[in-house]
Amino acid sequence: MSETTAPRKTRTPFWDNARFAAIILVVAGHAIQRLTYDSDAAYAVYLAIYAFHMPAFAIMAGYFSKSGAPTSRQMARVLTDIVIPYLIFETIWSLLSWVIDGDPGIDPTQPSWTLWFLLALAIFRVALPYLALLRWPVLWTVAISVGAGYLPHIDATFSLSRALGLLPFFTIGWWLHQHDIVERHRLLRPRPWPLVVFAAAILLGALAIAWFFSDTWRDVGLGTWMFYRDDYSSLGLATWWAGGIRLLLITVALVLSAAFFVLIPRGQKRWTTLGQYTMYVYLLHTFVLYPFRETGILRDARPDWVWLPVMLLASVAIAVFLSSGPVRRVFRPLVEPRAAWLFADPPLAGREGRRTDPTGARRPER
Template identity: 65%
Template sequence: MTSEAQPTVTTSTGTTARRGRRVPFWDNARFACIVLVVLGHAIQRLVYDSDVAYALYLAVYAFHMPAFAIISGYFSRSGPPSRRQMVRVVTDILLPYIVFEVLWWFAKWLVEGRAEPNITQPSWTLWFLLALGIFRLVLPYLALLRWPLAWSVLISVGAGYLPNIDSTFSLSRTLGFLPFFVLGWWLRRHDVVERFGLLRRRPWWLSVGAAGLLALAGWVAWAGIDLWREVELRYWFFYDDAYVDLLSHHMWWAGAVRLATIAIGVALSAAFFSLVPRRRTPWTRLGQYTMYVYLLHSFVLYPFRESGVLRGLDPTWFWLPVMCLLSIAVATLLATRPVRWLTGPLVEPRPRWLFASPGLLPGRRNDPTGSRRAKRRPQRAG
């Protein structure tokens, strides 16, 4: 409840909040997504020796980055960018990308004894930063078209037929994930969350159905594990390779597989969002700092991945839950104040000397999804 002395505003998500406060649901969703990102990377080495780990890996990768892209699109604008927004692209995406690429070159030289500096090939998780930048650049143009969502799906499916669209500047993944980003923007533009009151009420059957759908996805991943290994299904969820590379030769129907993975990503993301708590939780505040977790967790995991200590861990029933708990711990730790204070200049650089108008420099953003871009606005009449 709110007092009369503290005016309230009905947000575009249909929830009533005090002015200046964030909607807890989105921070809860962001933190849950980033935990899944850390989990997916943490258990990657286990999938070679454990069918259970591989099934969990498939279930997570089927929707965790699509969900992140949907959130990013939801808080993005399709109008012409202002000068301040253009500065944000530099400070929030381009500069962190360059800084962490350099750090990755140094890390690889220390751990592997070699480094191959190439700014056009994003290291490990950095592809998503470039994807966000490209998403925001193309969205105003897509928004001018009829059926922008349909066009984004066509672009994603069609890109897989072109082998020359590769990982250079993460273009293949960017085009692959484009429908999820556009879907998030489309949901906000058409006030879908508000009109259906999706954050005001949640019937019990919706939660049960969502849990059942995610459980079904896990069972399908487990039941067909031999087939999924044979066809290397996990690479389809990366949206990174051309169809000819995934199938070893051209097949006209390959686009239907991409279309199916998009549909699966949307369905499981919807189920995931249906289970995210709407109210404040002990981890709600951590959802504001997912940029730190996203950029830093790979450096925590990298030595373990390269040393081979994550291979052959047995029994799976013990080590898989341990890795899940460690993933939560790593995500939580990297979002804490001491870590943010120590790494803030790297994660959120603000070089005043770089800009002709330093007054345009934004404040801290704290997350890679652009959530702080959105201004709360009054509920539309009718």
């Protein structure tokens, strides 16, 4: 069958649902961050979110990544879908820092706020063809993640420390697709209710543990451990067994991610299509939340049972708004820049089959 008559692939609603649910967690984690200083409940929710939300994103990104030798179009997509948006928004944040804080420094090697994940994705995609050549690639990436924490010279420059820390999740996502695990085991079919209850119990149990032991988690700086950013000595644990903590966190993240995926609806919902546009939410929500982050608006906000639900609901509203059609039309030149001028072969910047989502969502040409 010729390319012009080949049928379009049917989208799987589950993945769009999962992407949109995950991006809501990203917004929520940032929205309640200022509440965590004075509220154990907010801190517990924060820890529960950070325990798995970026690992889940990395798993989805790996699932939709290819390990073969990249084509020229795929290499171009790394530039148009990741590197160029990163440079655009890093420049914007640098200019804002200059205007607000008087800091004129522009340093693209040190990503601002959430932009680190774009560079991590670029590293993932460049590394994957080499990882795919190895026997037991998942085990190798776990060893890389754990081992990187012992090396203080591996830092946040170009997001390298976080990319290496999260690399096992990306590789696991690729491995699941490579071995057709989801299809062979029919993991996207309707789930039996006992499994749904069990998955919900796992997530609620994690939330309960985060709450009951919140003072302990504050003392050990557990939230910082979940960033996968700092070496163990910087985290206050310069011992030979410090890597065991990261290995435990990787295990917990996998369990919670699995529970999260079990709870995701399998069918088409009214909000399913919004999961195709999480790049907009990811890059733009920080501007909405910046005033809350940099001011004392949410410090000492009481009572908890009012402000915490308010900010969580606001996170859902922000995600829906930023993925809406009007917002996409306004900010498309920044989030999905056309870059035909950059390439010796301009069609490489074409829109067909573009990946315009941090986790690799494909959309048809507009």
